Amino acid sequence: MPTGTTGDTPQVLLAHHLKQLKLPTVLREYDKVARECARDGVDHPRYLLRLVELELIDRERRMVERRIKAARFPAVKSFDTFDFTAIPGLNKMLVLELARCEFVLRRENVIALGNSGTGKTHVALALGLAACQKGFTVTFTTAASLVHQLMEARDERRLLKLQRDLQAVKLLIVDELGYIPLSPTGAELLFEVFSQRYERGSTIVTSNLPFEDWTSVLGSERLTGALLDRLTHHVHILTMNGDSYRLKQSSGRRRSSNPEQAAEPIRATSETVDPETGEISAS
Ligand code: ADP
Numbered sequence: 001m002p003t004g005t006t007g008d009t010p011q012v013l014l015a016h017h018l019k020q021l022k023l024p025t026v027l028r029e030y031d032k033v034a035r036e037c038a039r040d041g042v043d044h045p046r047y048l049l050r051l052v053e054l055e056l057i058d059r060e061r062r063m064v065e066r067r068i069k070a071a072r073f074p075a076v077k078s079f080d081t082f083d084f085t086a087i088p089g090l091n092k093m094l095v096l097e098l099a100r101c102e103f104v105l106r107r108e109n110v111i112a113l114g115n116s117g118t119g120k121t122h123v124a125l126a127l128g129l130a131a132c133q134k135g136f137t138v139t140f141t142t143a144a145s146l147v148h149q150l151m152e153a154r155d156e157r158r159l160l161k162l163q164r165d166l167q168a169v170k171l172l173i174v175d176e177l178g179y180i181p182l183s184p185t186g187a188e189l190l191f192e193v194f195s196q197r198y199e200r201g202s203t204i205v206t207s208n209l210p211f212e213d214w215t216s217v218l219g220s221e222r223l224t225g226a227l228l229d230r231l232t233h234h235v236h237i238l239t240m241n242g243d244s245y246r247l248k249q250s251s252g253r254r255r256s257s258n259p260e261q262a263a264e265p266i267r268a269t270s271e272t273v274d275p276e277t278g279e280i281s282a283s
């Protein structure tokens with residue numbers, strides 16, 4: 001019997017080597033699959049093939065999970081839970097086509113426009129999730145948060161690094177452009193992001209404001225024009241105007257819990273609704 005390290009039980013060494021080679025699934029499965037293969041009379045190449053395939057499948061899953069984590073989605077939402085009948089004005093065919101993510105490969109943009117609560121963020125999240133699953137890197141942020149990060153990075157003299165990171169991501173999602181007017185510097189920095197991504201990477205923007213009102217957020221007409229010029233050069237526009245899904249849900253819940261209100265029309269004024277975010281504060 002050999003002594004020293006080679007005298008260790010092979011399982012111990014194998015575990016060590018497989019860890020070093022970053023093959024956790026092979027490590028976890030090799031014994032079980034060996035027994036199955038022995039039982040079924042499967043030869044060695046096929047045994048190895050089974051193990052390697054399991055590792056590949058797991059590795060892909062781990063990478064998707066890593067991309068989802070790196071994207072910083074506020075919630076993970078998919079089209080499985082999106083009810084297209086709730087928003088008949090939305091071009092379902094276009095959305096499902098976008099979910100194939102070829103627009104990311106083509107470095108095209110998507111802009112979702114519509115009033116509050118119509119599912120713009122949900123659609124942006126679902127497109128982001130699809131992109132992670134297809135192997136693209138994604139970053140999700142809101143316009144306000146992005147501008148805040150840019151200003152902070154500028155103050156801390158690390159703006160270039162942040163701009164490079166924002167330029168490198170395959171799909172950048174900027175949610176909620178329009179709720180908060182930006183300072184001139186903020187607008188300038190946001191413009192730079194879009195400008196640096198122009199024809200280099202895909203960007204999804206959601207906004208409650210029609211294009212003609214974007215000047216009210218960005219401040220300057222000149223800047224808005226230049227920004228829209230870049231953003232809309234290769235763009236798919238999703239028009240998402242309709243009833244707020246949130247309001248419909250909450251009044252639906254109320255109706256089902258209180259039959260006396262069943263005949264009452266949906267009235268936004270009967271609840272405390274934040275006109276900015278559409279959030280309902282009273283149930
Ligand atoms: P917006 O970003 O347009 O204000 P959200 O995407 O935040 O709207 O939608 C508000 C809530 O309603 C979210 O919880 C979202 O998942 C849900 N929602 C909106 N539209 C739909 C829909 N068509 N099907 C399913 N859920 C929806």
Ligand code: MG
Nearest residue numbers: 120121175176
């Ligand atoms: Mg939203």
